[in-house]
Amino acid sequence: MSENSTSNITPHPLVEMRDICKRFLDVKAEDHVDLSVYPREIVGLLGENGAGKTTLMKILFGLYQPDSGAILVNGEEVTFHSPLDTIQHGIGMVHQHFNLVDHHSVIENIIIGDKKSSPRGIVDYRGARKRIRELSERYGLEVDPDSEVWQLSVGEKQRVEILKALYRDVKLLILDEPTAVLTPQEVVNLFITLKQLVKHGLSIVFISHKLNEVMEVTDRSVILRRGRRIGEQKTSETTKEKLAAMMVGTDESFVVPKKAVSFQGELLKIDSLTVKNDMGLVAVNNISLTLNKGSTLGIAGVSGNGQRELAEALGGVRRAESGRIIMEGKDITNLPPARLVEAKMARIPEDRFRLGLVMDFNIAENLVMEKHRQPPFSRGIFLSWPKIMESARGLIEKFDIRTPGARTTTHSLSGGNIQKVLLARELSMDPTVVLAAQPTRGLDIGAVSFVHRLMEDERSNGKGILFISEDLDELLAVSDIIAVMYEGEIMGIIPAAEATKEKLGRLMMGIKDSSPAEKTREVSAYAD
Amino acid sequence: MRIKLVKRPPLPLWKRALLPVWAILLAFLISGIFIALTGTNVLEAFWLIITGSLGSRFAFLETLIKMTPMCLTGLAVTIAFRAKFWNIGAEGQLYMGAMAAAWIGIIPLSSSPFIQIPVIIMAGFVAGGLLAIFPAWLKVKFKVDDVVTTLMLNYVVIFLMRALLDTVWRDPISGWPHSPSILPAAIFPRLLPPGRLHIGFLIALGAAVLCFILLKYTGLGYRLRAVGYNPQASRYGGINVKRTLLATAFISGGLAGLAGVGEVCGMQFYLIDGISSGYGYYGVAIAMLANLQPLGVILASFFFAVIFTGSQTMSRYTVVPVYISDIMQGLTLITMLMVLLLNRYKIKISRK
Numbered sequence A: 001m002s003e004n005s006t007s008n009i010t011p012h013p014l015v016e017m018r019d020i021c022k023r024f025l026d027v028k029a030e031d032h033v034d035l036s037v038y039p040r041e042i043v044g045l046l047g048e049n050g051a052g053k054t055t056l057m058k059i060l061f062g063l064y065q066p067d068s069g070a071i072l073v074n075g076e077e078v079t080f081h082s083p084l085d086t087i088q089h090g091i092g093m094v095h096q097h098f099n100l101v102d103h104h105s106v107i108e109n110i111i112i113g114d115k116k117s118s119p120r121g122i123v124d125y126r127g128a129r130k131r132i133r134e135l136s137e138r139y140g141l142e143v144d145p146d147s148e149v150w151q152l153s154v155g156e157k158q159r160v161e162i163l164k165a166l167y168r169d170v171k172l173l174i175l176d177e178p179t180a181v182l183t184p185q186e187v188v189n190l191f192i193t194l195k196q197l198v199k200h201g202l203s204i205v206f207i208s209h210k211l212n213e214v215m216e217v218t219d220r221s222v223i224l225r226r227g228r229r230i231g232e233q234k235t236s237e238t239t240k241e242k243l244a245a246m247m248v249g250t251d252e253s254f255v256v257p258k259k260a261v262s263f264q265g266e267l268l269k270i271d272s273l274t275v276k277n278d279m280g281l282v283a284v285n286n287i288s289l290t291l292n293k294g295s296t297l298g299i300a301g302v303s304g305n306g307q308r309e310l311a312e313a314l315g316g317v318r319r320a321e322s323g324r325i326i327m328e329g330k331d332i333t334n335l336p337p338a339r340l341v342e343a344k345m346a347r348i349p350e351d352r353f354r355l356g357l358v359m360d361f362n363i364a365e366n367l368v369m370e371k372h373r374q375p376p377f378s379r380g381i382f383l384s385w386p387k388i389m390e391s392a393r394g395l396i397e398k399f400d401i402r403t404p405g406a407r408t409t410t411h412s413l414s415g416g417n418i419q420k421v422l423l424a425r426e427l428s429m430d431p432t433v434v435l436a437a438q439p440t441r442g443l444d445i446g447a448v449s450f451v452h453r454l455m456e457d458e459r460s461n462g463k464g465i466l467f468i469s470e471d472l473d474e475l476l477a478v479s480d481i482i483a484v485m486y487e488g489e490i491m492g493i494i495p496a497a498e499a500t501k502e503k504l505g506r507l508m509m510g511i512k513d514s515s516p517a518e519k520t521r522e523v524s525a526y527a528d
Numbered sequence B: 001m002r003i004k005l006v007k008r009p010p011l012p013l014w015k016r017a018l019l020p021v022w023a024i025l026l027a028f029l030i031s032g033i034f035i036a037l038t039g040t041n042v043l044e045a046f047w048l049i050i051t052g053s054l055g056s057r058f059a060f061l062e063t064l065i066k067m068t069p070m071c072l073t074g075l076a077v078t079i080a081f082r083a084k085f086w087n088i089g090a091e092g093q094l095y096m097g098a099m100a101a102a103w104i105g106i107i108p109l110s111s112s113p114f115i116q117i118p119v120i121i122m123a124g125f126v127a128g129g130l131l132a133i134f135p136a137w138l139k140v141k142f143k144v145d146d147v148v149t150t151l152m153l154n155y156v157v158i159f160l161m162r163a164l165l166d167t168v169w170r171d172p173i174s175g176w177p178h179s180p181s182i183l184p185a186a187i188f189p190r191l192l193p194p195g196r197l198h199i200g201f202l203i204a205l206g207a208a209v210l211c212f213i214l215l216k217y218t219g220l221g222y223r224l225r226a227v228g229y230n231p232q233a234s235r236y237g238g239i240n241v242k243r244t245l246l247a248t249a250f251i252s253g254g255l256a257g258l259a260g261v262g263e264v265c266g267m268q269f270y271l272i273d274g275i276s277s278g279y280g281y282y283g284v285a286i287a288m289l290a291n292l293q294p295l296g297v298i299l300a301s302f303f304f305a306v307i308f309t310g311s312q313t314m315s316r317y318t319v320v321p322v323y324i325s326d327i328m329q330g331l332t333l334i335t336m337l338m339v340l341l342l343n344r345y346k347i348k349i350s351r352k
C-alpha cells in the first residue's frame, strides 16, 4: 500500500481523506468528501450549520468510523479506533466544547492519559511542568500550569487544550470553531500562535463561520455544503463574498437594513442593579440602564466583565443583591423564570447547553418547554402531542433547523442547529422584550442575518432588544445605543451612529477619554 | 490484546428485542455454575424453577401474587429515578402504606367494600407519598443527599412500626405483635378464586399503564423528565423544579405505599413485621432491569417473581439454598445492564 504513494509530484500531503461517506440514520453527514492537508499550511473548513464540518473532523480524529473511504497519513492508509490511536499518528483536535476536568490542575489535565509522562507508573511532574512552560513560551500560549481548570477563563481553557495536543507532538491540529468563544484580543493572540505553529512545521485545520478570520489566517479553504465538498479556494485568490456564495449557494446580501422607527416610552428599566458571581464577588456593580420601545440596546465588553451575571439576573436565574428591574412599569426583580415568560420576556442565555436546552430531549420537547402549560399544547393535565409536533415542524421550517425531523434528539444536531432550536423557542413566544446573550455565536452567515432580521422585525414593531455580544461589528450593525461594560460597571453609553470600534475598544479596556471630571479615579486605576 | 468498547448506532428493533433474552440466558448459565457447585443437576434445578413458578395454576397464581408488590415498588423507583430523585426508600414507603391500611382497615366506615377499599387505597397512597415528600423536601430546600435520607427513613419507619406493634396494636387476645385483623369490608376481593390472587394485581398493572401515560402524555410527566435530564435548563425554561420534584416524590412514595396496602388487605389481613420480603429494594433492581420504562416494569417484576417463587420450590426439592434466587436476580441485573450497553457499543478485540 505504501508503494504507490511515491508517485506524487507535489509534496506529500500530511493527511489525506479520500471519498469519505458517513450516514447517521437518515442524514448523509458526509457524501464522498475528499480533504488533504499539506505540511505547514492552515486549511479553513467552511460550510453552513450542519454541512458536516465537525463530523468530518471527528472522523479524522477517530471519534467516528467512516462508512466508506480511506484516511492516509504520510501516504499510508490508517484506521483509527479511538482518539488515542489518532494522537499516536500525530493528529490532535480541540473541540468546541472542552473536555477538561475542572478540579484538576492544568498539568494534570495536559498529561492525563499520556504514558510518556509517567515512566514506571509514576508521574514526572517536574519534567511535565518544564515541558509545558517551554511550549507555552515558544508558541505564546500563556497559562499557569499549576492553577486549577475551574479558575481559568474560556480563552485559557482553550490554550490548555492546544497545549494538550502539542504536548503529544501532534503534526496536525484540528480547531473546531476556536474563535467562537474568544474575545477579540484573544483571537488576535490565537492567530499569532497559529502562525508560530506553522513556522515550526505543524499543519492546522481551522473551522470558523467568520470569513474575516478565514481570510486572515488560512492559506486555503475547503467548502462543504450539505455533506458534499463544493470546492476549494486559495485565500490569496478569493474574496469573502465568493466564499459566502459558495457556502450558501446564492449571493444574496447578508446586511439587514435598520428601519427608522419612532416609538415613545420605556420597556425595561434597570435601576442600580448589583449582582454577585458564583464566587460571591460583586460582578455587576450598581448598574442603571434603560431600554426603550422600538430600540436595540447593545451591551459591549470583554467577556468576564459582568455581562453573564447581568443576563442571568435579568433572566431570573441569579439573585439581584440590590436594585430593581422594571418591565413595562412592573417590578420583575428576582421573579422566577416562569413569571418572566408570562411577562413576555424572551431570554436567550449564553450557555445554551447548561441553561438553554435539555440536550436529551427531542427538538419538539425543547421547543414547547415554555408554553407546554398553555392551550393548545396542553388540555387539562394532558399534553397534546399532535399540536406540539405541528408547531415544532413549523418552527423547524421557519428557522431552517437542519434535522431529519422534530423527534430528533437535540444533542445529535450540529452546533449551529442546536442554537437555532433555542432561538426558535424564544423568538416564537411573541416577546415584548428580547434579552439575547451572544445569540448568533456559532451560526453561519445566513443564519446570523436571519436572526438579525427577526430581531429587526421585533424592533420595528416597537419591541425592545437587549443585545449582549462581544462582536463589535455585530453590535454596531444591530444596535441603536451601545453600553460598554467594564469590571461590572457601565463605562459609557454611546449612540451607535456615533460609535466606532476604536471608541468602544477603549471603553472596553476601561479607558474613559471623554468625561474627565467624574471618573478620573477609576481611569487612573485601570490605565497602567 | 486489547478489548475496547466502540460506539455504534442503535441496533435494529428486532435485535434490540432479543437483547434481554441473551441477558437472561447468560445469567442462567452463570448461576448454573453455582447450582452445580452444590452437586445438584443443573438442568433439573432449572426445570424445578420453571415448573415451580409457572408449571401449575397454583404456582402461576403464586408468582403473580409475588409480582404484585414488586411491580408497584418497581414503578415507584422508575418514576423517581426518571426525575433523578434517588428514592431508595420504597421499603419504608411500603410499610407506611401497610400501616395506613391496617389502621383504616379496622375503622368501620361502611359495610360496603366499595367505600372502605377506595378509602384505604387512598390512605395508603397518601401515607407512602408523604413519607417520600420529606426527603425530597430536604433535597430541594437544603440540598441533603436523597440516597442517604430515603434509605435511612426505611429504618425509622420499620422501628416505628415495631413500636406500634409492641404497644397499641398488639393483639389483645393472643399477645402476638401483630395488629388486629381488618374488617371484612376492607379485604381485597379475590381474582380467580380459589387462589389467593387479589385485585392488588390489577391495581399494579393499572398503575403501570397510568405511569406510562403520566410520563408520556401529561404535563407533569414532561416536567419530571425535563428536571431529571437538566434541572437548570428546566428552571430557565419556566419549570418549577422544586414543585416538580415534590410531586414526583409523592407519586413515587404513593406507588410504594400501594404495595403495602396490597400485602395487608390482600394477603395478611393484619399488619406484621416482615410483611415485605425486601420488595422495596427489589424495586430498585426491577426499575433498572426495566430500563426505567413503566411497561418494562411489568415484565421485569414478572421475571423477578418467577425466579423468586421458582427457587423456593427448587430449594424444597434439592440441597440448593433459597438464596440462589438472590444470586440469579443479581446476575440478571448485571447481565442486563451489560447487554443494554451493547445496544450502544460494540466490543472490539484487537491484537497489539
Ligand SMILES: Nc1ncnc2c1ncn2[C@@H]1O[C@H](COP(=O)(O)OP(=O)(O)OP(=O)(O)O)[C@@H](O)[C@H]1O
Residues within 6 Å of the ligand: A024, A027, A028, A029, A047, A048, A049, A050, A051, A052, A053, A054, A055, A056, A402, A403, A412, A413, A414, A415, A416, A417, A442
Ligand atoms: N451523533 C450524531 N447523530 C446523528 N446525527 C448527527 C450526529 N452528529 C452529526 N449529525 C448530523 O450530521 C450533520 C452534520 O453535522 P456536523 O456537526 O458535522 O455539522 P457542522 O458542519 O459542524 O455544523 P455547525 O456549523 O452547526 O457546527 C447534521 O445534520 C447533524 O444533525
Ligand SMILES: [Mg+2]
Residues within 6 Å of the ligand: A053, A054, A055, A176, A414, A415, A416
Ligand atoms: Mg460543528
